[in-house]
Amino acid sequence: MTLGQTDQRCPHNYQVSCGNCRLNSICLPIALETVEIEQLDDIIQRGKPLRKGEHIFRENEVFGSVYAVRSGSLKAYRITGDGKEQVTGFYFPGEILGMDGIGRNRHASSAKALETAAICEIPFERLGDLSTAIPTLQRHFFQLMSQEIAYDQELITLLSKNSAEERIAALLVSLSARFSLRKLSPTHFRLPMSRTDIGNYLGLTVETVSRVFSRFQKTGLLSVDNKELAILDPERLRTTAGIRVTTESR
């Protein structure tokens, strides 16, 4: 089968190239010229899709690549001192994982598929070489990295200072913005992660998560049907998240 005959729209198709990937406007190739996209494409390795529960990398493994999500979703987590899992992030198509390994040359977290997921592996050293030749690529990469770092810090602050309502509202606002960036509905989406993962990520018990979801439903902020979620009042959700404090920009 030649490339021309494959269904290039299929999100799990691991032969899709950067040039025809529908995510190239939010992933690494953003702002690259066609020739440059081809150069980037040459270094990217695409394997078979991950099944639910499979890992891309594990904490403390030697860092060699960063990974772009092409379809599905993943969670990153660390094992705490007392052996418990601590969820550190959720990743969606077009987002890059593994950048926390750059500093110490070892992965600082593990990454596990929440559902069937297709991944593009980008060997970091080759990306570095390519960045020297394509400054816009380097710039975009550091931009993604800075967003990730700022987002992490905002999360840490959110967890240390804010109420359960504020934390859950902030997560939903963030998910909504990320889906919207992918031209998906910002108000109607499916939560790929469990209530347990949400609670773990936000430092809340699963009971509190369920209670807050019920309260949000009762006050007309959301409607929730198991994993299907509809944001009914986006403005009030943003206010509840105290978004002006955490993500205001110039």
Next chain:
Amino acid sequence: MSTTTAIQATSHWDTHLLKKYDMPGPRYTSYPTANVFDKNFDAGDYRALAAKTHANISPLSLYVHIPFCENICYYCACNKVVTRKRHLVRPFLDHLEQELELRGALHKKRRVTQLHFGGGTPTYLDPAELTELMHHIGTHFNLDNTEAREFSIEIDPRTISKSTVALLKGLNFNRISIGIQDFDPLVQRAVNRLQSYEMVKGLTHAIRRHNYRSLSFDLIYGLPMQSVASYADTMDKVIELQPDRIACYNYAHLPERFSSQRAIDRLQLPNGGEKLAMFQYIGERLLAAGYDYIGMDHFVRPDDELAIARKDGRLQRNFQGYSTCLAPDLIGLGPSAISQFNGSYSQNHKDLETYYQALDENDLPIANGCTMSQEDHLRRKVIMNLACQLRVDIPAIEQEFGIVFTSHFKKSLINLEPLSEDGLVIVGPDEILVTQAGRMLIRNICMAFDAHLTEQSQQRFSRTI
């Protein structure tokens, strides 16, 4: 504490004494001072000294100079490039990375416990550029990751968003200093630096939310339109925002050296007496609000590392002002940055073009410097003891350097006589003590021991009051 008396004591001064000590003089962030550095000191000298320091395991301090500013502040005497041409950042970062690579190869094994980004305006760099720069520093130097590290950055409230505050925390900075200068809009307009109190308050709030270990404010007195009365409101606001450290600098009006200062109307400047009154007022307000006076221009909260270091005799003075003795050697990167290590000082080329040119030839961009003589070491010790400990232990100095203090420093002690008569300093057989009143004129006292100071060179410095 005693400083109240120091500051009150000076209020009884007559104008005659005031005029007597208001003269140009160095701030003694180094000794010898930068104006006597030698053009013959070059990259070869630096490499040779670095090769000889490999056995030194004490940690390093790094200073990174980012020269760009979006706007010109008329009072500024720093080395800077005022521009809105953002594309100038790319060649700058590329050359800075090359300098990091060259210096990193020379100093790599040593841990970096102190890091400071100064300028210009470090936050002229956008989030991606700041991330890239930290990535390069981490690649070429061994950055400390413990709580004890002191990584600080100067921020301009006008060029920073709250998410940048989050980013800087994530890049491992744990100290922020904000250039406040004065909250009075009239003064701000006269110096071309408009930044509202609300802007600074919001930023302060964000910095506290992200758990930075220390927040420092820079203030300037002696600016146009300022008076004690006008500064009262600024002090109310400063004290309300509770910074951990406050540096209040004396504005030095040297329009013949710094062209932007020509935009400042000389007639709007407070005179020496008014400036002293302002410094007294600032000191009184800060002491009443519970701050400790560290010396020269620095006030800190009593639980701050600097206050503790001063009590323990671990305070040092370098190009970043006062600091703890965590890392005695300082490597400066970027245009005009000064390095200090292994008995040497060296300064990078000031203008970007020459700085780039040296690096393009794969050479360290060093413009000048000096290798300290034994005499320089001795005098630096005395001057830094005065500035940091307010006391010179004469027998200890005699023992360390094998000299007889009274005969070696005969000329200095004569220089000191009028200051002693005016009660600024007490010269005893075993020690020299800076009095309460002398603390505010510490620069004048240090000048007595400066062997490089000539009347001609002295004219280049800012006035001491």
